[in-house]
Amino acid sequence: MSELILHHHDPSPFAEKIRLVFGIKRLPWRSVQIPMVMPRPDLMPLTGGYRKVPVLQVGADIYCDTRLIVRELERRFPEPTVFPAGGEGLALALGSWSDRSFFDPGAGLAMGLNVSMIPREVIEDRKGFFNFMDFERLETDTPHLFTQFRANLALVERMLADGRPHVLGEAVSWADVNAFFPVWMARGNIGSAAALLEPFPRLRAWEQRMAAIGQGERTELYSHEALAIARAANPSPAEGVDPADPLGLAAGDRISVTPDDYGRIPVEGELVTLTVDEVAIRREPPEAGDVVVHFPRLGYRIERA
Ligand SMILES: N[C@@H](CCC(=O)N[C@@H](CS)C(=O)NCC(=O)O)C(=O)O
Structure with missing residues (x-):
């Protein structure tokens, strides 16, 4: 193959x-x-x-x-499998939440908070591309974007509220991957990520399990x-x-x-x-x-x- x-x-x-x-x-x-x-x-x-x-x-x-x-x-x-226990539909549908509602404010923060460090050509390229981002307002919008991102973090904390190790239960799934990738982006791009994630202990423990998975070979x-x-x-x-x-x-x-x-x-x-x-x-x-x-x-x- x-x-x-x-x-x-x-x-x-x-x-x-x-x-x-x-x-x-x-x-x-x-x-x-x-x-x-x-x-x-x-x-x-x-x-x-x-x-x-x-x-x-x-x-x-x-x-x-x-x-x-x-x-x-x-x-x-x-x-x-990444779709354990009949979870394929739910895991895939969760992408419609994470790829927009969760990712967009995170991406806005990753841009807005680092605008002076991002190469000019990347900003110019993304201006024509990310039509969901208002580049003129990114800095003034920061508090609002934090509220949106935090509310989504709180949803992930609640997905794990009964102590389950992963979003759909025992086994890791595509639902975890969807919920995880904006958190991964925040860790790499939001200077105050540690403080932002502090109120979410179940999320933080799960984040460590996810980060330990690695990338394959x-x-x-x-x-x-x-x-x-x-x-x-x-x-x-x-x-x-x-x-x-x-x-x-x-x-x-x-x-x-x-x-x-x-x-x-x-x-x-x-x-x-x-x-x-x-x-x-x-x-x-x-x-x-x-x-x-x-x-x-x-x-x-x-x-x-
Ligand atoms: N719906 C797409 C979204 C992919 C996407 O937006 N990727 C971002 C990077 S994380 C992108 O293409 N950014 C612009 C670029 O890298 O040129 C998917 O699920 O693959």
Whole structure:
């Protein structure tokens, strides 16, 4: 089987979710460090323009968005599961809370509190990208953002209130990963994180358990090597197009797939897979050869190109 290649950068909180899944499943993986800002000339041929971090590559298959990446890792490596005890729906749904309500104020604080230390080009790049952040108000908004972040920390404390070691019970799950990654971001970027987390003892004990999971077995890879791996591989067989899908599309249709929140860059290609959970399109960029780019359905708009 082809190697797992994660295109990411170390400070990325969303990438930390997937690094943790590698840790839970004790997987070997290759790490491609991508530049902090666009352009990312070795990544764009693979994704077709999708620019969020992280992206998982397996041969000539490119998986975008942590919501899909976790499902793909679970499909390929079911044991140990990240969806224990029938918790898949709940664990995945919790992402709709953590990726927005919890992450957004944390990201606002990480930017606003460190604005003088963040390289100018990163600020300029993110201004056009994070449409949920009002960069003019980040500093004056700090107290408000703290209230939002703290209220979410209090929710995590309550998720653990009966003494359970993890959010869904005994075993660690994708629900923990979702609840954990904004806390991880706070530790790395909010100077007063220790004081902020002090009133939440169950959260702090759980945070230590999560931090001890590690990242699996990581080895670095150059981005041009990842491109060469894509060129040499064939995409895995398509799953076909659901005839009952409300969009009424057929295999072979040219479509665009666009995130519906921020980073709204459409990726165009030929439809090969359309299920309730996933859309995949075939593309043939000269640098990468025949690739299939996969997206989750949740959070993505599909249109005829
Ligand atoms: N819905 C996406 C969100 C990913 C995301 O927003 N990632 C941030 C990094 S943590 C990003 O792309 N930041 C801009 C960049 O690194 O270019 C997912 O779950 O993967």
